[in-house]
Amino acid sequence: MLTAAFTFDPCQGDTFCALISGAKLALAPRVRLLQDLSNVLCQLEATHVCATPALWRLAETNAQLPHLRCLSLGGEKMPPATIQRWAPQLLLRNIYGVTEATVYQTAMCMSAEVGPQMAGKPLPGVQVCVAKWESTLEPEELGQEGEICLGGPGIARGYLGLPSLTAERFRCQPGKGRCYRTGDSGRWTELASTYPSLEVFGRRDTQIKLNGERIELGEVEHLLGTSPLVTQCAVMPWGNQGNLLAYVVLAGETMDGSVYLALTEHCDCHLPRIMRPRRLVAMDALPVTANGKIDRAALICPPEVEVDKGASLEPLSPLEEAIAVAWTSELSLTVPLGPSADFYLLGGGSVQAVRVTRLLRAVLHGGGGGKAKWAEGVSDWRNPAGDASLFLPPDRAGDAECHFGLCDGGPFAPCALLERPALRNYASFLADAGVRVGCKNGELTSQTSVVPAHGDLPRALQSALRTGREILVHALLVARASATGGLGRRQQGTTPLHWAAQRCSGSVVDVLVAFKAHVTHSTEAGAVPAQVAAAAGNADALRALLDKGTPACVRDSGKQSLLHYAARSGCAARPQYIQSSGRVLQGW
Structure with a gap:
């Protein structure tokens, strides 16, 4: 049965292996697989299934699958509980492979006595070598850990448009042709069988697999580091549910609700769901090794579950x-x-x-x-x-x-x-949506307030502007907070630029304008941001707003000019600056 999505390379192995062997390829809508995998297997009378352990966890633990004879799991480490549950009932195979060598390269028949890291022997047509790290593909001795290298006709030509990475990963092995350096750590291990078995320990670099998908931690760190709030970060797997944890060093800020919101929204905007860190931990500095590199082994992973201190105090509906x-x-x-x-x-x-x-x-x-x-x-x-x-x-x-x-x-x-x-x-x-529970009249028994959601960017941006947190303002805008407050060019209302005019510097005004804020946006009373800056005595913001195109002759609905607002600030320097800017107001 085909369980892989059409965009996932195991789909090729499932499809062609079935067709060239004369078998029937069983298909089912993916939504059905995700919702009720056990019943789909029974209805289709599937005999052979290849899936990731994450997908197979959707099958009921006590499911009866009388037609299933062979179950192959790959893409990530097989849980020991899966081996104990299914190995006695059918042929359970642990398969290992990378996309660059075409789907799968090794297979191991599992039993209760075999560890989940055992990947077995090469499939026909596949060459597997465990080479010494940082060497010219010199084979490692039996039982010694090294880098897993793959060869054979299934090796890809390289990475499209990435010649340097292609040259680094795809090498020529003396006397054996081209091979691919996987970056996976492994060794050959003697078992009771007549052939050595490949034992896979995982990645040595920053590439990992979550739920069967390969993720480059460096790419996640790079995109997270583009937030103005972050000066340095490190990302690592967290827990056993396929989540990522990010350690961040903040630039002039402390981790509070607004900063956490800005960072999570930044990740949501720039990263696919599988690559988004689900927890952020702020640190003063990341630990480093003697060579100056981030010491990932010294990063302490926080508890996976924390007790909600208010759980026993606030009742639930x-x-x-x-x-x-x-x-x-x-x-x-x-x-x-x-x-x-x-x-x-x-x-x-x-x-x-x-x-x-x-x-x-x-x-x-x-x-x-x-x-x-x-x-x-x-x-x-x-x-x-x-x-x-x-x-x-x-x-x-x-x-x-x-x-x-x-x-x-x-x-x-x-x-x-x-x-x-x-x-x-x-x-x-x-x-x-209409879901009701526990009430005869169809209503909830208690009225509950909503916890602030990750999408509450406008309120966070307003708070950051009113408190003058310039780095946070920039980060929220990068995370796609609206620089206009959601108002159209001709709509009236208080915008983020009005809040910035009160107490933020001219650099914040420049950033807001760069994100499409309008200097002529007016409130219901007709006041533009420059008038707000003049009234607040914020010369830096006023100068920036005038430089960005605010007309010096602008007036509000009460015919009040910039000089009127500046005079209210109690500082004579403001009117003098407006007059010296070359755009002297008429009617003062």
């Missing part, structure tokens, strides 16, 4: 309690959850979101199939599109190309949870 039970169950938590609990910080990811939303739908949507409900009451949300409507709008139900993270489907879509990781925000979203 029935709907919030239902969500908390689902999170606690699927994430194996032992601590009470409060309304500000964050799904990502608790160790959740895309796979866990699928499982949680499937469980919530069963107990809140009235489709539990005999399972116990946490509370009485049913949802009034109905959609005739059926299960596919969990992920897709009704007019696209059945679209096999849509992945759950890219859709705008019903309230129990996994992406709805991933976009609202705060417990109370997610509960509020479900309530607005």
